[in-house]
Every structure is written in structure tokens, then in C-alpha cells.
Amino acid sequence: MLLYRGSSSFRQLALVFQQIRRMDSGCVTYLIGSTMTKECAIVDPLLDTDYVAEEAKKAGLKIVYVIDTHTHADHVSGARNIARQFGLPGVHMSEKSQSRFKTIPLKDGQAIKLGEDVELKFVYTPGHTYDHMCILVNNGKILTGDTLFVGDVGRVDLGGDARDKSDKLFDSLHGKLMKLADGVEVYPAHVGAAHHLGNARTSSTIGTERENNGALKAADKDAFFKYMTEDWPPKPPDYQNIIRLNKGEASIAMV
Numbered sequence: 001m002l003l004y005r006g007s008s009s010f011r012q013l014a015l016v017f018q019q020i021r022r023m024d025s026g027c028v029t030y031l032i033g034s035t036m037t038k039e040c041a042i043v044d045p046l047l048d049t050d051y052v053a054e055e056a057k058k059a060g061l062k063i064v065y066v067i068d069t070h071t072h073a074d075h076v077s078g079a080r081n082i083a084r085q086f087g088l089p090g091v092h093m094s095e096k097s098q099s100r101f102k103t104i105p106l107k108d109g110q111a112i113k114l115g116e117d118v119e120l121k122f123v124y125t126p127g128h129t130y131d132h133m134c135i136l137v138n139n140g141k142i143l144t145g146d147t148l149f150v151g152d153v154g155r156v157d158l159g160g161d162a163r164d165k166s167d168k169l170f171d172s173l174h175g176k177l178m179k180l181a182d183g184v185e186v187y188p189a190h191v192g193a194a195h196h197l198g199n200a201r202t203s204s205t206i207g208t209e210r211e212n213n214g215a216l217k218a219a220d221k222d223a224f225f226k227y228m229t230e231d232w233p234p235k236p237p238d239y240q241n242i243i244r245l246n247k248g249e250a251s252i253a254m255v
């Protein structure tokens with residue numbers, strides 16, 4: 001079959017999409033690249049960045065962007081190390097990020113491209129944090145960060161006003177993510193997370209989550225706040241220090 005440049009089939013052919021899971025944590029990093037430009041973006045890398053460099057090398061792709069979906073509270077981000085290691089101008093993050101280090105600020109609706117065939121479009125989804133961006137890839141897959149998991153959503157109680165964040169998360173979920181088509185694939189930044197630790201699936205679709213996700217069943221903001229504040233596992237140990245490190249308010253080796 002002949003595939004023409006710009007056709008959706010061609011775009012899918014050019015797209016490299018890898019979910020990189022670490023066996024020792026529920027955190028997920030993504031590599032999104034183009035076989036045409038031989039370039040890639042890395043999303044939500046962990047501090048030990050060797051695994052990311054190795055995956056990019058194996059795929060024959062040069063890292064040209066590094067992105068954090070939000071200021072993480074459960075692990076120290078490796079994004080600054082990737083930027084330094086690969087000579088990138090900075091870490092792409094929401095314009096709402098309060099990081100002290102140099103970021104390349106992203107606005108709601110903004111897109112970055114890898115050639116003509118791979119597009120990463122940013123969807124501002126505050127709630128889990130005030131600086132959360134989901135990333136729509138070629139309009140067919142969405143990296144949902146810690147906004148939407150398989151079967152659950154990201155907690156709102158790690159700093160800030162939990163009620164305000166819960167209300168914002170409700171709006172982000174129903175006003176933005178649930179407006180997407182059922183077939184859009186969902187790729188979260190954590191697997192086996194939140195209330196439902198038994199969930200082993202690592203991706204989903206908007207339609208499946210619309211049907212099955214308990215957090216999306218809450219009829220209004222009061223019911224959602226109740227859901228968001230009951231029966232959650234303990235907060236990650238040291239989460240306040242992790243946030244300080246990720247904002248650049250404290251330093252550790254190589255960060």
C-alpha cells in the first residue's frame with residue numbers, strides 16, 4: 001500500500017511511541033519520536049537517566065525535547081539532567097510551573113512537533129497539581145500524567161488546598177479529557193497507583209475510563225471531593241522534600 005506524506009496512516013507509521021516502565025516503581029516514562037526526523041521527546045524521566053539514553057540510542061533517535069507533565073511529588077525528576085546531558089535549552093513544563101530553574105513554558109493548546117508527522121499538543125489539566133499538562137500525541141493517544149490513571153485519578157492532597165484542587169481536577173476531567181473521543185488511548189504516568197492498587201493494566205482508552213473509572217462516577221464536585229479525600233493510601237514519604245527538589249528550591253548531586 002502506498003502511503004502519502006501527511007496521511008494519517010503515514011503519521012502513525014512515522015510515530016515511535018514507547019512506554020518505559022521501571023520494574024522497581026510504578027512510574028512510567030515515555031519516549032515519543034519520529035522515524036522521519038530521527039528525533040524524540042522524553043516525558044517524565046526518573047532521576048537515573050541512563051535507561052532513557054539507552055532506549056533512545058536503541059531506537060536510533062536523538063533526544064531533542066524533555067518534558068515534565070507536572071511538578072512531581074513522588075519521585076525526583078531527571079528532566080534537568082537530560083537537558084544538561086543532551087545540550088537542550090531547558091525542560092518543557094507548564095507556564096504555571098513555579099520551578100526556580102530555567103523552563104520552557106507551555107501554554108494550554110500549544111503544540112510542539114517532530115517533523116511534519118508527529119505532534120505533541122499540550123492540554124492544561126490542573127487539579128493533581130496546579131501546573132499539570134496532559135499531552136495529546138497525533139490526536140490519537142494522550143499522556144495523562146497523574147490526572148487520569150487506569151481506573152482512578154491522581155491525588156489532590158500533596159500540597160495546596162485539597163478542595164480547590166479537587167474542584168479543578170473535576171473540571172479538567174469532565175471539561176477536557178472526557179471531551180475526547182472514546183477511541184483515544186490513555187497512557188498514565190503511574191501504573192498500579194491510587195486507590196486501586198490491584199489494577200495491572202498499563203494503558204486504557206477514554207471510552208473505557210468513561211465507562212469504568214470510579215472517580216468519574218462522582219456526579220458533582222461535592223461527591224468528587226468526598227471520593228478524593230477518603231480511603232487513599234499513605235502520602236509518599238518525604239513528598240515535601242521531593243517537591244522542593246523538583247522545583248529547584250533544594251539541590252542534590254546532578255540536579
Ligand SMILES: [Fe+2]
Pocket residue numbers: 070071072073074128146154
Ligand atoms: Fe504526580
